Amino acid sequence: MSVRGAFGELANRDQLWPFLMPARGARVDVSKQVLLYIEDLSVSFDGFKAINNLNLYINDGELRCLIGANGAGKTTLMDIITGKTHPDTGAVYFGQNIDLLGRSEAEIAELGIGRKFQKPTVFEAQTVYANLELSMRAEKGIMASLGSRLTGEKRDRIDQVLATIGLSDERALAAGALSHGQKQWLEIGMLLIADPRLLLVDEPVAGMTAQETERTAELLTSLAGERTVVVVEHDMEFVRSIARTVTVLHQGSVLAEGTMEQVQNDPKVIEVYLGDEH
Amino acid sequence: MSNLYGQFSALHQLREKAPVFVAVLFAITAWASACNLLLPEDSFFHVSTFTITLLGKYLCYALLAMAVDVVWGYCGILSLGHGAFFALGGYAMGMYLMRQIGDRGVYGNPLLPDFMVFLNWEALPWYWQGFDQFWFAMLMVLLVPGLLAFAFGWLAFRSRVAGVYLSIITQALTYALMLAFFRNEMGFGGNNGLTDFKDILGFDLQADGTRVALFVATALVLAAAYCASQLILGSKFGRVILAVRDAEARARFVGYRTETYKVWLFVYSAVLAGIAGALYVPQVGIINPGEFSPLNSIEIVVWVAVGGRGTLYGAVVGALLVNYAKTRFTGIMPEAWLFALGALFVAVTLFLPRGLTGLVMERLPRREKLKEVAA
Numbered sequence: 001m002s003v004r005g006a007f008g009e010l011a012n013r014d015q016l017w018p019f020l021m022p023a024r025g026a027r028v029d030v031s032k033q034v035l036l037y038i039e040d041l042s043v044s045f046d047g048f049k050a051i052n053n054l055n056l057y058i059n060d061g062e063l064r065c066l067i068g069a070n071g072a073g074k075t076t077l078m079d080i081i082t083g084k085t086h087p088d089t090g091a092v093y094f095g096q097n098i099d100l101l102g103r104s105e106a107e108i109a110e111l112g113i114g115r116k117f118q119k120p121t122v123f124e125a126q127t128v129y130a131n132l133e134l135s136m137r138a139e140k141g142i143m144a145s146l147g148s149r150l151t152g153e154k155r156d157r158i159d160q161v162l163a164t165i166g167l168s169d170e171r172a173l174a175a176g177a178l179s180h181g182q183k184q185w186l187e188i189g190m191l192l193i194a195d196p197r198l199l200l201v202d203e204p205v206a207g208m209t210a211q212e213t214e215r216t217a218e219l220l221t222s223l224a225g226e227r228t229v230v231v232v233e234h235d236m237e238f239v240r241s242i243a244r245t246v247t248v249l250h251q252g253s254v255l256a257e258g259t260m261e262q263v264q265n266d267p268k269v270i271e272v273y274l275g276d277e278h
Numbered sequence: 279m280s281n282l283y284g285q286f287s288a289l290h291q292l293r294e295k296a297p298v299f300v301a302v303l304f305a306i307t308a309w310a311s312a313c314n315l316l317l318p319e320d321s322f323f324h325v326s327t328f329t330i331t332l333l334g335k336y337l338c339y340a341l342l343a344m345a346v347d348v349v350w351g352y353c354g355i356l357s358l359g360h361g362a363f364f365a366l367g368g369y370a371m372g373m374y375l376m377r378q379i380g381d382r383g384v385y386g387n388p389l390l391p392d393f394m395v396f397l398n399w400e401a402l403p404w405y406w407q408g409f410d411q412f413w414f415a416m417l418m419v420l421l422v423p424g425l426l427a428f429a430f431g432w433l434a435f436r437s438r439v440a441g442v443y444l445s446i447i448t449q450a451l452t453y454a455l456m457l458a459f460f461r462n463e464m465g466f467g468g469n470n471g472l473t474d475f476k477d478i479l480g481f482d483l484q485a486d487g488t489r490v491a492l493f494v495a496t497a498l499v500l501a502a503a504y505c506a507s508q509l510i511l512g513s514k515f516g517r518v519i520l521a522v523r524d525a526e527a528r529a530r531f532v533g534y535r536t537e538t539y540k541v542w543l544f545v546y547s548a549v550l551a552g553i554a555g556a557l558y559v560p561q562v563g564i565i566n567p568g569e570f571s572p573l574n575s576i577e578i579v580v581w582v583a584v585g586g587r588g589t590l591y592g593a594v595v596g597a598l599l600v601n602y603a604k605t606r607f608t609g610i611m612p613e614a615w616l617f618a619l620g621a622l623f624v625a626v627t628l629f630l631p632r633g634l635t636g637l638v639m640e641r642l643p644r645r646e647k648l649k650e651v652a653a
């Protein structure tokens with residue numbers, strides 16, 4: 001680009017400067033209908049293979065359940081996708097074009113991948129409202145934060161999410177004062193408000209009452225289609241109620257994949273997983 | 279409802295939190311200054327120049343404590359090396375004051391400070407150039423601590439050093455600087471440091487008027503720093519900082535580059551500490567490598583813990599109270615001060631996790647409650 005062209009671009013006040021343009025959204029290439037590619041993935045901790053040559057494809061708009069015994073590698077898989085853990089080998093692609101490996105957590109979040117932790121993690125000292133404000137899709141740089149103002153548009157969005165997660169009355173409460181189930185919901189709300197393309201949800205209904213669990217199931221199912229949702233859960237009742245496709249992980253690899261029914265009748269699965277439940 | 283949204287506007291936060299602090303600070307400053315300048319010396323209400331300077335010194339410590347609170351109370355970064363930034367700001371000011379002496383030193387050299395003549399140095403080292411200009415020295419007061427904090431923070435936070443490890447390397451930083459500044463070859467006056475200052479901006483440092491002016495200037499700077507800090511921490515930036523303190527991993531997955539936030543907060547804090555040092559040196563009349571002592575940095579943390587973390591005013595109150603106690607205590611039994619300080623720290627950690635101001639604020643919940651109901 002010529003100097004003049006570059007200057008012209010900077011001087012043009014009608015549009016956002018290119019270097020301020022959010023590096024997210026639109027550019028994910030899902031022309032093959034697959035949003036997440038995980039291929040030949042392995043990671044070991046001190047010689048122990050937590051993920052062992054794992055292959056997994058998640059379609060765009062799908063709701064996928066991941067199940068597997070304790071230590072099967074479900075959380076570790078999410079750690080790798082979100083940039084927290086670096087795998088030894090393998091590839092992770094977001095769409096056909098975006099290589100996720102080697103990117104920082106913040107970059108991956110900006111690409112539109114949101115994550116709920118296994119243990120609910122919210123900003124305990126701050127209000128429910130502030131938790132949502134912080135999680136909003138917005139410029140996340142320092143200057144942007146220093147000058148950030150709570151516009152009417154943002155308030156509406158927060159109110160909307162508060163209503164969705166049923167915490168409208170708790171908005172001014174410190175997040176640390178919420179019940180376990182409410183914290184789970186707040187964390188889901190923090191995901192929603194960021195408008196992610198892909199949601200990774202680790203054990204969303206742990207510690208929830210039957211009623212809360214039901215509402216969570218409704219919410220997650222309603223999200224699929226527009227967004228892609230990957231849910232890890234031990235609660236089989238819950239999985240049965242939301243699942244279309246279930247993937248069973250065992251010792252760091254995929255053991256079986258299919259509908260709940262297929263998976264349940266798979267002899268391998270019965271042997272290693274469902275077997276020890278009964 | 280307006281109350282709720284108020285929490286999200288930095289200006290509203292400032293209006294909420296600054297007036298009382300600034301009013302009390304200015305009232306005390308004006309009262310002490312007036313009683314020094316206007317009342318005759320034999321008056322019962324006269325405030326001696328010695329007291330004025332002592333108060334000025336306390337306010338410098340208060341600013342330093344606030345700097346530590348900004349990183350420790352709000353972001354959980356326990357720096358045990360903030361004395362280094364304070365001392366660097368102090369040295370920058372000291373160098374200006376040295377150059378102001380001119381040919382009035384013992385050796386009468388118009389260019390070289392006495393200690394350089396004593397060491398048989400021929401010329402002024404390059405890093406002493408420019409310090410005859412006040413504006414340049416002030417720029418260095420901000421830049422030197424700021425740059426050091428940036429380099430240190432960039433290395434430490436980007437490699438995700440945190441917790442005890444971070445505290446230990448901040449101690450190492452200030453210790454290393456102390457050893458360096460003790461060396462004569464460094465060109466900062468070795469273990470004697472910089473002293474025998476004559477005047478600042480042409481005003482005699484021994485004159486009552488100058489002393490009062492320095493005290494007032496310190497109060498003004500403290501008030502400005504308080505307001506600036508409330509503005510910064512009351513903005514969304516401040517909420518990100520709290521988020522980093524309480525759940526850094528979550529903040530990262532939300533999309534914040536937490537290390538960048540930490541680096542810039544650390545730089546801001548170091549600059550405040552540097553300014554405190556620069557205001558301190560003309561009032562006490564000396565800066566030497568002892569200011570880099572690791573123990574000094576630990577003391578600052580005790581002030582903040584005693585006053586209460588994460589409120590800014592708590593740090594100020596803590597610094598004033600502990601230093602007043604220290605002045606009193608060292609008058610009676612100086613050897614025991616360190617033990618008293620240690621005991622104080624343990625007691626506060628065990629029984630007053632929110633410090634003295636936290637204790638007082640807990641006793642005064644009514645006003646807040648009423649406001650909430652009214653809103």
Ligand SMILES: Nc1ncnc2c1ncn2[C@@H]1O[C@H](COP(=O)(O)OP(=O)(O)OP(=O)(O)O)[C@@H](O)[C@H]1O
Nearest residue numbers: 045046050068069070071072073074075076077118
């Ligand atoms: N950072 C780590 N260091 C060492 N070992 C680890 C680490 N993270 C995970 N592991 C190990 O890897 C294995 C897989 O753990 P992971 O947390 O992914 O299991 P999971 O399927 O999420 O189990 P759960 O259902 O109990 O949450 C476990 O044996 C665990 O101990």
Ligand SMILES: [Mg+2]
Nearest residue numbers: 074075076118
């Ligand atoms: Mg897990």
